[in-house]
Amino acid sequence: MVNPIYIFIIALGVGFLLSLFEKAGKILTMTVFYSALAIMTFISGQWLIALIRGTEIMTLTTAGFPPPFSINLRMGLEEAFFTFFINSLGILAGIFLAPKFRSEKVYGMVLYLMMFMGMNGLVMTRDMFNLFVFMEITSVATVSLIAIDRNLKSVSAGFKYVIASGLASTFFLLGTIFLYRFTGLLNIEMMAEALNYASGQAVFLSVFILLISIIIELKPFPANGWALDVYEAADCGVVSVIAAGVSAAMLYVFIKISALLNQNLMITAAGIGTVTFLFSNLLALKQDNARRLLGYSSIGQIGLIYSAFSFFRLAGFTPGDQTVLLVVGGLFVNHFFAKAGLFWLAGIVKKDKSDEWAGLRSSPLLLFAFAVFILALAGLPPFPGFFAKWQLVMVLSAKGMFPAIGFILLGSFLEAIYLFRWLGKVLKTDPFEPIKIKPWEAFPVAVYLLAIILTGGFLSGIINQGSSLSVLYLPVLFVIVLFMLDFLPVLVKNSLVIVVFSYYTFRIMPQLSGYRIMFGIIFLLGGILLFIPGYIKKGRRLGFYPLAVMMYVGLAGLLLSENTLQFFTSWELMTLGSYFLIIRGKKSEPHALSYMLFSMGGAFVMLLGFGVLYHVNGHLLELATLARIPDMTGIIYSLLTLGFLTKMASIGLHIWLPGAHGEAETDVSPMVSAILLKAGMFGMVVLMSAIPAVKIGFIDIPYVLGWLGAITIFLGNLLAIYQEDAKRLLAYSSVGNLGYVLFGLALMSHLGWLTSITYALNHFLFKAMLFLAIGGVVYRVGTKNMYEMGGLIKNMPISFISVLIGIIALSGVPPLSGFAGKWLTYNAILQKGWYLQGAVVIIGGLIAFLYCFRLIYAVFLGQIKDRNRQVKEAPLALLIPQVILMIAIMVFSVLPGAVLRPVGKFLENIFPAGGLNWQAGTAFTEYGYWNGYWIMMVTGGMFMMVLIWLLFIDRKAQKVKQFNIVYAAERPFRPETTHVGYNFFAHYRKALGSLSRPYVTKFWDTLTDITHSSADFIRKLYNGNGQTYIFHILLFVVVVYFISFGG
Amino acid sequence: MKELIARLKKQFKITDEVYQKPDQTYITVPQEQAVALVTHLRDYEGFNHLVLLTAVDWIEENLFQLIYLLNNNDFKADLGVRVMIDRHEATMTSIHHLWKAAATYQRELKEMFGIDFPGSPRVDEPFILEGWDNIPPYRRDFDTKKYSEETYFPRPGRTTHDPAEYMKKKLYPED
Amino acid sequence: MKEEFEKRIVTGPDGKQFEVDPMKDYFCEDRPQVHQPNSNTVIEKFMNWARSESLWILGFGTGCGAIEMRPLMTPRFDAYRYGIQWRPTPRQANVFVISGYLSVKTLKRVVRSYEQMQGPKYVVGLGSCTINGGMYWDSYNTINRLDYYLPVDIYIAGCMPRPESLLAGFEQLKKMIKAGECEGQNKYAENFDWYKANQKKIIKDWDMPDYNW
C-alpha cells in the first residue's frame, strides 16, 4: 500500500523538477507530468479499492509533530473516494488541456499540479490550519490557471475570483482563530467534541463565520456572480476542473466542517443550498450562453448536494450512513461526471450560444455523450442522479420534510426545462457546422460517459437490492446491444427487434394477471404490431431502435412492477424512450420539449405522491400498500392522479399532445398515441383499484375526475374539428378519447370500468389503424394539411377502407365496435346517476362525427389535386398492420362478448355488483340490452338487400371523372379551387365563439412567460462588476447571519 | 350648365355643344383633351358618376364617336363628352383609373367596335362573344343579316310583317 | 381554350414529373349511348306514364321567356297539380325548357346542362325565338332554330306565350310521352355527330369535351 503522503510528495517534487525537465525537452516534461498525475490517481484508486475491501483507515502526521506544525492527513473511504475522483479528473482534464500545456511555459503544468495537490490536501486533511493552507494553495493555483489565457475576460474573471476567495479565506481564518480561542484545538473532530454551544453566542458566531466562508467557496445564490464569470471566461479544461474538482474538494470540506454545526446552522446550510438550487435553475432559464448555463447548473447541483447532506444530518443520519453515501455520493458522481464532460464538450464545440451546439451531431459518440450527460443531470434513469434523487425524496418524506421536497422538485423541474430545451436544439437545429474532433479531447469525454453509465448501473443495483428488477435487466441489456448494433440497416434491426420482442412478450405474458393482461396485450402485442411499419424506412435510422425498445421496456416494466421504485423507474424509462421517439419528427422539437416538460412535471408530482405514500405507510415501497394507506389518502391520490393525467393528456394538461403526436414520424405516431397514452390509464387503474373512494374535505375526487373527463371529451373533440393537419386532428381526437377512459374510470363502478376498458381497447385498435393509414397518406402525399389532399380514394383504396372502418369505430356508429363503448356509457351513466356529466360526454361524442367526416372527406373524397394524380397506395409495411387491426375490429364488433366477458369477470373482483349479464350473444344490464352479432347480421342483411336492388335497377352506370359535376352550367376552374377542405367547420366556430378559443394554451404560455421574465429580472443582479459581487457577498453574509440568529 | 361650359371653355378646346334637355348637355372635345376634361369634371365639377361609355360608328366620316356620359348628383344633370376618333386606328386612352367600371365598358367597346384601350384591365378577353372571329359586330360595315343567314340555319318560310299592317289586316280584313 | 385547361407538367410529391391533360384527365370522354326502351311494352307504358306525370323542370332561365315560367308556380296557375316541379340541378331534372331567345354564349351552357341531365329527357322550346329566331332572326349572336342543336320535343309558340299556353304545351308533352314519342335522348345519341357539328359551327371556343357527362 502506497502511503497517501506520496500524492503530495509527487505533486510537489514533480512540480519543482518540471522546470528542470523543461530544458530536456517538451516531450519528457509532459511525460513526467502525466506520469505524476497517473501515479496520484493510482495511489488514491488503490486506497479506494483497499478501503472498500476493508483495510483500516490510515491517519498520519508528517514529521511526527501534531498539527498545526505538520500536515495532518487521514485516508478513509470518503477521502479515497473524493481523491480518486479528483485525481482522475486531473489526468483526464490534463489530457484535455494537453495542447495548452504544450504551447505554454512549464508553469502551467506546475500550477496544475499544485492545484491538484491543494485539492487532495483539502480532502485529506483534518486540521483547520492545514485546511486554510490548502485552500490558499488551491485558490492561488486556480486563479493563475484561470488567467492563463491572458485575455481581458479571463484575467478580470480571475481577479474577481481572487477577491471572492480572499474574502472566503479571511472569514475562514477568522472563524478558525476564534474557535481555537474557545477550544484550543485545531483538529476538526476533536474540536467538534470540545465545542460547546451553550457557552455563548460567540461560539455560534465563530462557527457561523467558518461555515459562511466554506459556503461562499461553494458559490451560494446570490453571492456567486464571480463564479459565473469564471465559468464563462476561463478555458474549458480549467473550468471543468473548477466546476467538478474544486467544487468536490470544497464539498468535502463542507462535509467535514459540518461536524461543528449545530441544528440551527445546519438548517441555514440546507436553506442556502436549496435556495441556490432553485434560483440557479430559475436564472438558467433565460441563459443562452452555454458555459454560463452550465455554470448555473453546477452551482445549482452543488447547492443541491450540500443541502441534501444537511437535510440528512438534520434528519438524524450520521455522515457515514449508507443512505447518505448513496444519495450524496450519487448526486455528486452524477454532477461530477456530467459537468466535467459537458465542459469538455463546450471546449470541443467552441460555441458560446447554447443553441449553436448542433455541430455535435457530426459525431455520434459526442452526441450520445451529450445526451447522456443532459439526461443524467435531469435526473432520469438509469443514471446515478435518478436513484439519488429518488432516495433523497423518499428519505425526506419519511421525515416529513415536504417543503424541502417541493423546492427540490421545483428546482429539478426548472433544470429539466433548460436542459431539454438545449438537448432538443442540439438534436434538431439545422443546418449545423460539423466540428473537428481531436482524440485527446474526445477521450476524456468517452471515459466519463462510460463511468456515468457504469455508476448508474451500479447504483441501481444497490438500490434495488432485494427487490428484483431482473425482468428489466435483460431488455436493458438488449437496448445496449441495439446501441452497439446501430450500424446495421433498418431491415435487419427491425426484424431483430420484432423477433426478440416477440420472444420477450411470450416470456412475460404468462406472468401477468388481472387487468395487467389487457394492458399487456396493448403494450406488448400492440408494440410488436407497430414495429412492422418500421420497414418503410431506409438506411440505418440511427438511434431509433434502442430508444423505441427502451420505451417498451418501460411499459413492460410498468406491467411487472411491484414496488413504487420499479414503477417510477419504468415510468421514467418509458418517458425517456418516447421523448427520443417523438423528437425524431421533422418539426417536433418544441413539441417534444413540451411533452417532456409535462411528463417531467407529472413525474415529479408523482414522485412526491410516492414520497407521501412512503411517509404514511411505514416505509414500505410495495405498490400493494396503496390499498391500505392509513392517512393522507386524498393527497396521495391527487398527486398520483395528477401525474397520471399528464400522460393521459386530460384537458388543461393536454397541450403537449397534439404537437407531439402530430409531428412524430409515420410509425411513431401510432406507437405514442395508441399505446403510450394507455400508460397513464394503467397508472389510474393501479391507483383506483387500490383506493376505491377518496375525499379531500367535501370534494369527492372521482366526482371531479368525472367532470374533468367529460369536459376533456367535449373540448378535445371540439378542438379536433378545427384542425387542418390530419395528424393533429387525430391527436386531438386522442385527447377526447382518453377523456372517455378517464370518465369511465371515475365512475368507479363495474360498468364504468368496463366502458373505460372497452374504450381503451377500441382506441388502441382504431387509433393505431387511423394513424397508420393517415401516416401512409402523408408519407405518399408529403403534406399533412388535409386541404392539400383530396380524392385519394382511387389511388389508395385500402387506406381508405381502413380510415372508413376506423372512423365508424371511432364515432360509435353500429355495427362496429365503437358502439359497444357508447352503449356501455349510457348504461354506466344511468347506473351511477351522473346524468349531466353523461350528457356532456355523449354530446362531446357526437361532435366526433364532425372531424370523422372531415378526415375521410378531405383526404380521400372530393377532388384529386394535380400533384397527387399519380400517388400510389401506401407501402405494404403500413398496410399489413392495418389489415390485422381491421380484422381485430371486425371480430370485436361481431363477438364483443369474447373480450367483455373475461374483463367483466375480472372486474367482479373489484366491483362485485352491477355488471354486464350475458345470455348467448346478448349483453344485459338492468337498463338495456344489446347483441353485437345480430346488429351486424341485420345491418349486413339490409345493406345487401338494398345493394342488390340498386344493382338490379342500375347496373350500367356510366363512370365519369372528377370534373363531370353539375356546376351551374359552368365547369369548375381547377381541382384546387373546387375541393372544399379549408376551415371546413367555420360555422361551428362562429356559433360557439368563446368555447373554441385556446384558453389552456394561453394559460401555460402566460405561466412560462412569467417564469422567464422573473428569471430575466433576477438575472440583472449579475452585472459583471467585481465590486458589486463583493457587495453581494457581504450582503449575503449579513442577511444569512440575521436569518440564522433570528431563527 | 352654360356657365359650366363657359368655364370649361377657358381651359379646354370645346368644339361643339348641344343642349339636349335642361339637364342633359353634350360637348365635343378633341381626342387628346378628352381624358383631361373628364378628369377635371370628376374632380372639380362634381361629375363623379360615369353613367355610360359608348360609341357611335360614323362610317361615312370614317370616325368613331365616343360618348362619356357623366352625372352630377348635386345638380341632377348629365353631361356627355363626345370625342371623335379615327376609325382605322381606333385607339383611345383608357379611363379605368378614374372609374373601375369603365374597364368593363371598354372591354365591351373593344369587342363590339374594335376600339382599343391599351392598359385597360382584361380588355382583350372576350366579353359577350366567346370566340368571335369576324369583324366586330357593331361596326356598320358588318352585315348582321347576312352573317345570321350564313351561320344560324334560318328556318325556311319565315315571313316578316309590319305589325301595324298585319294586325290591321287580321282584325279588319274588310277594310 | 382557357389557360387552366391546357396541358401542363406537374411535379408529384415524390418529385416525379408527369403530364396532366385536363381535358382528358378531368372529363369523361365517352360518347352518349342509345338507351333502348324496355322491351316489355306494358312496363314501358307504365314507366312512360310515371315519367309523364312527374315532370321535373330544370330551373334554368335561358332568355326573357323565363319570366313566364314563374307564374306557373303561383297559386293562380299552380303547375304542381300536374306533377310539374322544379329542380335546381340538371342531374335530377327531366325537362329542359328553353325559355326564349338563345344567344351563342348561353347555348354553350344549355348544351352542357342538357347533357348532364339523365334520360329520358325532354326539351321544350318556348316562344318563337326558339322556332325561327323570332324578332332576333337576323341577330349576329342569336340562334334561329333550336332543333339544329338539341332534339326538341315540343315548341310552344308565341312572343311571349302566356302561362296558359305553357300549361297546354306541357299537357301535350305528357300525351306525347305516354305515346312513347319523346325519344329525344336517343335521337341526340344517334345523330350525335350532326348535332355536335352544328353546335361547334357556332360555338367557336369549344373548350369542353364533346359530351358533358
Place this chain on the structure above:
Amino acid sequence: MDFKPIQILYALWSFSIILNIGLVLQGIVRKIGARVGRRYGIRFYQPYIDIVKNYSLRSSITHGVMFYLGPVFRLTGGMGVYFFTPIIYGSVYFGNFSFAGDIVLVLYFIFFGSLGMALGAGEGGHPYSAIGVGRGLAQVTAAEIPLVMAIIGVAMHYESLSVTEIVAAQQGGIMNWTLMTNPLITILGLIAFLGAMMRSPFDVVLAPQEIPIGPPTEYHSSFLGVMQTNRSVFPMAKTVLFVNIFFGGATNWAAMILKIFLLYMWPVVVGVVFPRFRVDQSIRWWYKYALPLGVVAILVTQYF
C-alpha cells in the same frame, strides 16, 4: 334470441306499410303546405309517381364506389332505425329486430345513414355537397343535444333503455304516457324532434337557393330513387320512435298510424310558420335554448 326466420317476412311487410305511410304522408303534407299558400297543390300520390319515375330513368352516372354505395348506406340507415325499433306493442312479429339492441342502438344507427350519405356525396366531388354535408353534420350534432338529453331523461324516468319496456310502462291510458307523467322531458323531446326531422327552420342543409339541394346535388335516377325511399322511411322511423317513448306507443296499426300522423304534423306546422335558420344560428339556438332546457328537464326528473 327468439329469432325466427318468419320475422324477416314480417319485417318486410311492416316495412312496406311504413313506406306507404311515409309516401302518402309526404304527399299530404305537401298538399297542406300548398293549401296554406292558397294553392291547389300536388296530387297526394305524387310522391309515388316521382319515386317510380326516378327508378325508371334509363341513364345514370357514377363518380366511384362510395358514390354508388352512398344511397345504399342511406337507406340501410333509415331501414335500420326502423327495424331496430319495435312498432306494435305486444306483437312479436311487429317488434321487428328490436331484440338486437335498445334505444341507444336506434339513436346511434341514425348516424349510419348520414355518414354513408355524406361519404357518397363527398365522392361526388361537388363542392356544394361538401358544404351541405358540413352544415348538415354541424347542425345534426347540435340538434342531437336535446335528443340525447331527452333519451337520458326518459331512461331515468323509466329506469330502462329498452323501448319495449318504456312502451310497456306507458300502457293503460293517456295519463300514463310520458307526455303526462313527465311533460318537461316530452317538451324537450318535441324540440329534439324538430331538429331530427330536418324541416324548416332547420333545413339549411338542403338550402335549394343557395347550394342547390346540398348533399344530393349529384344524385339522380335510381340513386335518387333509393334516397327518396329513405326519405319516406326514415322520418317515419324516427316518428315511430318518438311515438313509442313519449306517446305511449301503439297496440295496433291504426293507433300507430294516427299517432304518426299527428306527431308528424308538429314539425310541419312549425315549418310552415318559421323561416329557415342559418347554420350558425341554428347551432347557437340549440346550444342556447335547448341545452339549458335539457339541463332543467334532467334536474327536474332527477330530483322531483
